[in-house]
Amino acid sequence: MYPAPFEYVAASSWEEAVQALTRHGEDARVLAGGQSLVPMMSLRLAKPSVLVDVNHAAEARIGTSNGTVEISALTRHAQLERSPVLASSCPLLPEAAAMIGNVRVRQRGTFGGSLAHADPAGELPCVAVAMGAAVHVLGPKGERTIAADDLFQSYFTTALEAGEVITGASIPAFPIGRGSAFVELARRAGDFASVMVAVVVDVDEAGERWTGVRGALGSVSDRPVDVSGELLAFAGEPAGAAVAAEAARRVAETVEARDDERAGALYRRRMIDVLTARALETATARARATRES
Amino acid sequence: MGKRLVRFTLNGVEREVWVQPHHLLLHVLRDELGATEVKYGCGEGVCSTCSVLVDGESVNSCLMFAVQTEGRSVTTARGLVGKGEALHPLQESFLQFGAAQCGYCTPAMLLRAAEFLAENPAPTREEIRSAISGNICRCTGYTKIVDAIEAHASGAASVAQQASEHGAV
Numbered sequence: 001m002y003p004a005p006f007e008y009v010a011a012s013s014w015e016e017a018v019q020a021l022t023r024h025g026e027d028a029r030v031l032a033g034g035q036s037l038v039p040m041m042s043l044r045l046a047k048p049s050v051l052v053d054v055n056h057a058a059e060a061r062i063g064t065s066n067g068t069v070e071i072s073a074l075t076r077h078a079q080l081e082r083s084p085v086l087a088s089s090c091p092l093l094p095e096a097a098a099m100i101g102n103v104r105v106r107q108r109g110t111f112g113g114s115l116a117h118a119d120p121a122g123e124l125p126c127v128a129v130a131m132g133a134a135v136h137v138l139g140p141k142g143e144r145t146i147a148a149d150d151l152f153q154s155y156f157t158t159a160l161e162a163g164e165v166i167t168g169a170s171i172p173a174f175p176i177g178r179g180s181a182f183v184e185l186a187r188r189a190g191d192f193a194s195v196m197v198a199v200v201v202d203v204d205e206a207g208e209r210w211t212g213v214r215g216a217l218g219s220v221s222d223r224p225v226d227v228s229g230e231l232l233a234f235a236g237e238p239a240g241a242a243v244a245a246e247a248a249r250r251v252a253e254t255v256e257a258r259d260d261e262r263a264g265a266l267y268r269r270r271m272i273d274v275l276t277a278r279a280l281e282t283a284t285a286r287a288r289a290t291r292e293s
Numbered sequence: 294m295g296k297r298l299v300r301f302t303l304n305g306v307e308r309e310v311w312v313q314p315h316h317l318l319l320h321v322l323r324d325e326l327g328a329t330e331v332k333y334g335c336g337e338g339v340c341s342t343c344s345v346l347v348d349g350e351s352v353n354s355c356l357m358f359a360v361q362t363e364g365r366s367v368t369t370a371r372g373l374v375g376k377g378e379a380l381h382p383l384q385e386s387f388l389q390f391g392a393a394q395c396g397y398c399t400p401a402m403l404l405r406a407a408e409f410l411a412e413n414p415a416p417t418r419e420e421i422r423s424a425i426s427g428n429i430c431r432c433t434g435y436t437k438i439v440d441a442i443e444a445h446a447s448g449a450a451s452v453a454q455q456a457s458e459h460g461a462v
Contacts, residue, residue, distance in 0.1 A: 001336045002315070002316075002317055002320065002336070003315045003317070004315065005313060005314070005315045006314055006315055007314065008314030008358070008360055031358075034356050034357065034358075035338055035353070035356055038317075038338075038355075038356040038357075038358075039336070039337040039338055039356065042317075042336050042337065042355070043337075051314070053361070055361070078350075101338070101339075101427075102338075102339065102341065102426070102427025103351065103405075103424075103427050104338065104341065104344055104351050104352050104353045104427065105338055105353065105427075107350045107351060107352055108352055108353075108356065108357070189423075189426035189427070190339065190426060190427050
């Protein structure tokens with residue numbers, strides 16, 4: 001199996017990429033890491049007549065400014081995994097990135113590509129929603145920013161319009177008192193997950209109660225499911241195993257879990273309960289640790 | 294979609310090849326350049342048998358187009374040792390422990406082990422298992438592969454001595 005022939009265009013800037021995509025229309029696709037697109041092309045599930053290679057359109061970059069972490073679209077998953085900046089200011093991202101595919105996939109796969117691909121079983125879309133990321137886009141009409149929750153519309157479907165490319169994203173840097181956890185259930189190492197849970201909690205100065213909590217589930221629906229509302233109901237309670245269990249149960253009861261080849265709906269629902277409780281306890285312990293040091 | 298000339302270094306030697314954009318690096322390496330140590334296993338990037346190093350980083354060659362290697366260096370398992378040299382100590386270790394049966398996964402296992410040990414020279418057994426978790430083997434059940442990598446990493450007194458302790462031939 002190998003891809004059908006296509007015309008190859010190398011863009012040396014985002015502007016060039018947008019121009020090429022606009023010029024060639026619907027039949028053109030962006031080639032970034034290629035770790036999701038090329039398998040689809042080899043399986044003939046995708047047959048773009050033009051590939052716009054953006055690997056030299058911009059640099060990989062991770063930085064912070066004014067309490068915001070900025071990540072460029074061409075940052076590779078392996079770079080997210082190893083970044084000391086993210087380890088201290090946005091640890092949910094390296095924890096999730098480490099679970100993507102295998103080591104070779106992570107060397108090439110990109111942050112922007114993963115978001116644009118919008119696989120419901122993708123780790124990065126899930127944590128982008130959990131953290132309320134703001135995704136930066138460039139298109140023929142100029143720049144705009146899309147909230148992560150608005151970006152992912154359905155299976156492999158985003159709010160990107162014709163000719164638009166993702167150039168990066170901004171995520172609030174973790175203040176003291178914030179902790180996160182990413183938990184994934186998959187049948188084999190590197191497999192797509194059956195269930196993913198990403199949570200971010202803020203604890204008060206005494207480390208006793210949640211003052212804020214956000215969360216998202218992945219692989220349970222056609223897009224990441226924001227469960228921050230369900231979790232927020234438990235803010236103000238003494239944060240502990242009992243509250244984590246109750247919050248997890250509420251999430252599992254509320255969310256519609258899909259039935260598919262990876263897992264049945266009933267099993268998914270049960271695992272959402274188990275994994276959410278675990279993620280909440282881990283995130284809370286990490287949040288407390290920031291208050292202690 | 295006409296052919297274009299791509300120039301890159303393969304195992305230290307400069308090569309030139311005419312390719313069309315849709316030609317995968319995997320097929321160009323095997324069919325045009327005789328690098329049959331690079332294997333087609335799944336064509337989807339999950340089995341690792343197609344792995345090569347591009348500028349020192351391991352990638353799935355089934356998911357890269359040859360045109361993307363212009364001006365870069367590509368290393369295969371054959372590039373672990375120089376021409377005419379004795380086997381790499383990792384290869385010796387694999388032989389001593391019987392870590393290959395059909396051998397299909399072996400070039401990629403050696404490449405992965407070499408890459409991993411360069412980053413983590415003194416790994417635990419669990420770390421080795423995790424490091425090769427993306428390398429699929431249908432024959433061996435992985436145990437002897439892990440043994441061989443562990444023995445090489447621990448720089449045992451002699452690989453042969455370790456092998457006889459483990460009961461290998």
